[in-house]
Amino acid sequence: GQQVMQIPQYQHVQEGEDFTTYCNSSTTLSNIQWYKQRPGGHPVFLIQLVKSGEVKKQKRLTFQFGEAKKNSSLHITATQTTDVGTYFCAAGGSNYKLTFGKGTLLTVNP
Amino acid sequence: NAGVTQTPKFQVLKTGQSMTLQCAQDMNHEYMSWYRQDPGMGLRLIHYSVGAGITDQGEVPNGYNVSRSTTEDFPLRLLSAAPSQTSVYFCASSYKGRLDEQFFGPGTRLTVL
Numbered sequence: 001g002q003q004v005m006q007i008p009q010y011q012h013v014q015e016g017e018d019f020t021t022y023c024n025s026s027t028t029l030s031n032i033q034w035y036k037q038r039p040g041g042h043p044v045f046l047i048q049l050v051k052s053g054e055v056k057k058q059k060r061l062t063f064q065f066g067e068a069k070k071n072s073s074l075h076i077t078a079t080q081t082t083d084v085g086t087y088f089c090a091a092g093g094s095n096y097k098l099t100f101g102k103g104t105l106l107t108v109n110p
Numbered sequence: 111n112a113g114v115t116q117t118p119k120f121q122v123l124k125t126g127q128s129m130t131l132q133c134a135q136d137m138n139h140e141y142m143s144w145y146r147q148d149p150g151m152g153l154r155l156i157h158y159s160v161g162a163g164i165t166d167q168g169e170v171p172n173g174y175n176v177s178r179s180t181t182e183d184f185p186l187r188l189l190s191a192a193p194s195q196t197s198v199y200f201c202a203s204s205y206k207g208r209l210d211e212q213f214f215g216p217g218t219r220l221t222v223l
Contacts, residue, residue, distance in 0.1 A: 009150070031209055042200055042214040043153065050209075088152060092208035096160055097168060100145070102152035 002027060002093045006101030014109050019076040021104035023089035031092040032065060032072045037103070038085045046074075081108050111136050114215035116201050122221045123191040131186040131218050133201030141207040142184040146170065146197040147217075153200065159184055160207060191222045 005024045013019055023032065031050045035043040047056055049065035049072060056063045062075045076083055086103040093099065117132045135142065143158035145168075155168030159178040173195060175187040184203075188195060199218045204210040 006152075033212070035212075042217050043202075043212070044214070045211040048209075048211065090153075090212070096141075096158065096166070096207050097155055098143075098208045098212065099155070099169075100153040102150060 002091065002099045004089060004091045004099050004101045006089055006104060008104055009102065010105045012107045012109065013079050015081060016078050019079050019106055021074050021087050023072045023101050025070050025091055027093060029069050029091045029093060033090040034063060034074050035088045035090060036085050037088065043088060079108050081110050084108050114201055114203050114213050116215035116218050118218060120219050122223065124223050125192060127191050129188050131199055133184045133215060134182050135203040136182065137203060138181060139203035139205050142201065142203045144176065144186045145200045145202065147200060148197050193222045196220060196222045
């Protein structure tokens with residue numbers, strides 16, 4: 001089945017530093033979604049990317065979809081303690097399923 | 111709207127017992143799915159449904175059954191619980207399946223002894 005690799009698995013930053021997580025697939029994707037899960041909570045949708053080379057921004061968060069639609073990234077500028085959590089990518093392929101990456105756990109030192 | 115609801119929040123089972131995890135949504139979503147989350151493994155798809163009466167297997171379906179008799183409900187049945195099924199289970203729904211935002215329930219934390 002479709003596999004999605006997400007790196008890094010963990011990232012610890014000082015408040016104010018930037019953070020990036022990457023998602024890679026060996027196959028061309030129809031779409032990619034990003035979710036955030038706070039500790040003890042459930043995943044919450046952040047954004048969806050559909051077009052090749054697409055870039056979307058939400059305040060300090062920047063999401064990119066690769067030109068070949070095989071990779072994506074989430075970049076957070078000037079992290080805050082409220083950014084703590086696990087960030088997941090979820091990739092859509094040729095079937096009805098969404099395949100989630102294993103996630104990147106972000107911790108922020110105030 | 112209540113969104114996606116799951117019951118129970120916590121459950122402890124003995125090996126071999128059976129139980130049903132309940133999931134309901136009030137958003138009239140056609141697509142519903144079950145995931146399990148284990149440390150370091152992300153979210154793995156167990157079963158999904160694209161509409162009432164239609165279900166299909168995900169990545170890790172063994173040991174689980176589902177049915178979709180109504181649009182609103184999508185219960186997950188554990189036939190004979192095993193310690194390997196200790197996990198957090200999330201139900202999700204969306205309007206257009208994989209091309210749409212997934213709304214997740216609060217989860218059920220299951221321990222099998």
